[in-house]
Amino acid sequence: MKKKILEVEHLQKIYESHGYGVPVLKDINLTIDQGDFVAIMGPSGSGKSTLLNLISSIDQPTKGVIKLAGQDIVHMNAKxxxxxxKDTIGFVFQDYSLLDSMSLLDNIVLPLSLNGAKAAISLKKGKRLARQFGLFEHLDKYPYQLSGGQKQRGATCRALIMEPEILFADEPTGALDSRSSQDLLDCFKKINEENATTIVMVTHDAYAASYAKEVYILKDGKIELHLHKGDSQKEFFNRILDAQAAMGRNLQ
Incomplete structure (x- = not known):
């Protein structure tokens, strides 16, 4: 039996604006098992980024239950x-967030260093991840010497250095060209399959979403459609495109 890594029940988010409540998410229910690779899609304003912020503990819901790794994060204290x-979550954002004053290797191992890990252990883990992500030859370079794809793969290595149970990625290919996007997505697929790392990725891109095993499509704050991948990525990609067309708008 698969372990549930994320459980969401009757989730709502309402933002207050000029004395009025603006509902962004309306009664969201979903369960993600350990080892899943899930993509969340939807047009602008559908609530996909808000949902990611809630389930990754960045924001708090108005109502509802969020259990991450079996723990109720809605009522959890700050400590x-x-x-x-620190122990469970890794984050990857569109803007890389690498420190320009540090080499790529130092950026990757920074979370371990901040947590007091021995230098030899940190460097060994950092180099292993860099090799897995095709970055080993670039470890002495600084971010300004790297391509966008290399920086994003470096940021992903940094997110994985603490061996999180779940990786949250917010539009990770949004600033990348098609080749760099494919390289990053291939790495996501590899760590999901080889390391059993759970991945939850927000994306507007049907091709990126086709790498996932499950796709949730949001519209007007609700889950409009839930797609399961079969044996073929190409067939899954076409079904995602068909879903976009059936919903009457491009999910941008």
Whole structure:
């Protein structure tokens, strides 16, 4: 039996604006098992980024239940939440967030260094991840010497250095060209299959979403469609495109 890594029940998010409540998410229910690779899609304003912020503990819901790794993160105190983030969660954002004053290797191992790990252990883990992501020859370079794809793969290595149970990625290919996007997505697929790392990725791109095993499509704050991958990525990609067309708008 698969272990549930994320459980969401009757999730709502309402933002207050000029005295009025603006509902962004309306009664979201979903379960993600350990080892899943899930993509969340939807047009602008559908609530996909808000959903990611809630389930990754960045924001708090108006109502509903969020259990991450079996723990109720809605009612968790700040100290416990900080520990959960450190031990359980990895983040990848569109803008890389690498430090320009540090080499790629130092950027990758930074979370371990901040947590007091021995230098030899940190460097060994960092180099192993870099090799897995095709970055071993670039470890002495600084971010300004790297391509966008290399920086994003480096940021992903940094997110994985603490061996999180779940990786949250917010539009990770949004600033990349098609080749760099494919390289990153191939790495996502590899760590999901080889390391059993759970991945939850927000994306507007049907091709990126086709790398996932499950796709949730949001519209107007609700889950409009839930697609399961079969044996063929190409067939899954076509079904995602068909879903976009059936919903009457491009999911940008």
């Amino acid at each position: 416990a939440l900080s520990k959960l983030r």
